[in-house]
Amino acid sequence: MIKRFPLLLMIAVLLVSFMIQPRDISAAEVDIPAESAILVDAETGKVLFAKNADIALPPASMTKMMSEYLVMEAIEEGKITPETTTQVSDYAYEISANPEYSGIGLTQGKDYTVRELYESMAIISDNGATIALAELVAGSEGEFVKLMNQKAEEMGLPDYKFVNSTGLDNAHLGGNHPEGTDPDGVNLLSARSSALLAYHLINDYPQALEVSSQLDINFEGHYDVNLNWMLPHEGDNFRDFYYEGIDGLKTGFTELAGNTFTGTAERNGKRLISVVMRTDSKEARFEQTATLMDYGFNQFQTKELFPAGYQVEDQQTLPVTKGKEDEVAISISEGFTLPIKAGDEELYHIEYEINKDRLNEDGEIIAPVKQGEVIGKATLVYDGEADYGYITPGNNSVDLVAETGVEKANWFMLTLGAIGDFFANIFTTAVDWVKGLFS
Structure with missing residues (x-):
């Protein structure tokens, strides 16, 4: 037995290696109960999986990905800086103070930096912070909404409608819906549009991932954890949802939208983007994201075909x-x-x-x-x-x-060619005429 041990060990290793190889499964075998879903390779834009990906649905706070993009763009264009300060309006304060909505409660009459407001928007989905940034960038949320729709058209989003900067239903804004929008309007995005928006955000402004991957935020004396449970949070409450390589991007929830999530993860230099819309619970949106990510990382390899x-x-x-x-x-x-x-x-x-x-x-x-x-x-x-x-x-x-x-070719060669073509055409015509006499 001692002499045979190395052989037996090698056989055992081979058997275990064979057993843990990912099974070659088809897209039809990927079980995603969400009403709509998509999985995309972030480098090439190749869609690896799609389920009802072109149905326009309320994205809830995934809307804020567009708000993030426009803030980043304003910084890039020099209109504002991360250290630019602003104060919150009555409207932004009212929304931020509402305990039914995401946020920590901003203070009126206080200067906040763009960096502080952006982190509150991206990490804990603060609605008041989002409105304050929209008003700073465009003068009013109504004008900011115009920028959102213009940028969506520039990006080529196939299915979209933005009516506010936060993703809340306009009917829930207490009569403060942005000017020019329907009082009962809701934002709409398809899973494909959400993935394309995320694609532009992380490719044009990769620094957005530095914020979306932060585990927590300590702001205004409040400590809150990132709403993305797939990050490496400490504690038993989140351990079951941790996913290696995840670093973004945006959760969302309203009664109309259900639980939504646009996720992104990178492993061994390969980045994926996933979207799930209208899942049954907070837990389900992360579980289904993990299923999509596993499918993408385990079943696909990037190769140069030609x-x-x-x-x-x-x-x-x-x-x-x-x-x-x-x-x-x-x-x-x-x-x-x-x-x-x-x-x-x-x-x-x-x-x-x-x-x-x-x-x-x-x-x-x-x-x-x-x-x-x-x-x-x-x-x-x-x-x-x-x-x-x-x-x-x-x-x-x-x-x-x-x-x-x-x-x-020079003029002489072109002339010879033209002469040759001329006589060739005459000869062909003559031959055809002769043939016609005997037909």
Whole structure:
């Protein structure tokens, strides 16, 4: 037995290693009871899972992701700084003092810095702090709401409507709904739009994650913990929800919206964004987020499927007219790299779309052609059963370029070619006429 022990140990290790390998599961097997959900790769924008992701639903305090973005943008543009101070209006104070809403209760007549208000908004979802920031950035919450909708359009959010900066129902604002909005209006976002908003926030302003990952806040003499239970909080109340790599992003709850959560986590250099909307409880939104994250991290690996310079077989060249060469080599300008499931490598191919303005009626590209000139686009196509696409349009396409240049032929060669074409056409016409006599 002593002699056989190393062999037995090796067999045991191999068996255990085999047993803990992640099972290759399909998206259909991912059980997400939320009414709407989505999972996105944060680098490429590739959608890895979607369930009713295009239904517009109330996002509750996930609305504040847009408020965070606009505050960050105002800082970047030099309109305010983190140390800029402001005081809270009667409206912001009234909302902050309401114990039914998220917040710690701000003080009137006191100067608060943008940093303090932003942290209160991002960490414990303080509604009064959010309104104070909206009024500081735009002059009024009504004007801030206009900025929110304008920015949503710029980002290309497919489904959105912003009526206030906080995510509360307008009907709950005590008659203080922003000017120009419906007194009974509610914010609306689809899971896809929420994920795209988060995508822009963390890619354009990664410092937002430094705040959203803070475990707690000590402000105005009050100590509160981050509403994101998936962070590494201490204590038994949160231990069951901790998820390695999680560092954001925004929770939400209203009676109409239910419990919502936009989460993001990074492991081994790969970041994912998930959204769950209308879950049954606070616990459920974190449990379902963990399910989505596990699916993304365990089942997908980021691979370069086609490198820059790749040429599709039998489409390596294009015919050239009026040039010193009769053809030009073409290839993709950038590689296609994306997260894929094991075994899916062979389910992708590339399709070309040539810019018709560069071609004559015979499908020939007209010289001169510059090296590196964009002559069309190459699109990555998935041949499998379910493809959820990308969070942003165009992420699956790159430029199709000329690998070498082709100079325009000189006038003498062009003239000889034209003469040759002339007599060739006469000969062809004559042959056709003769054939017609005997037909």
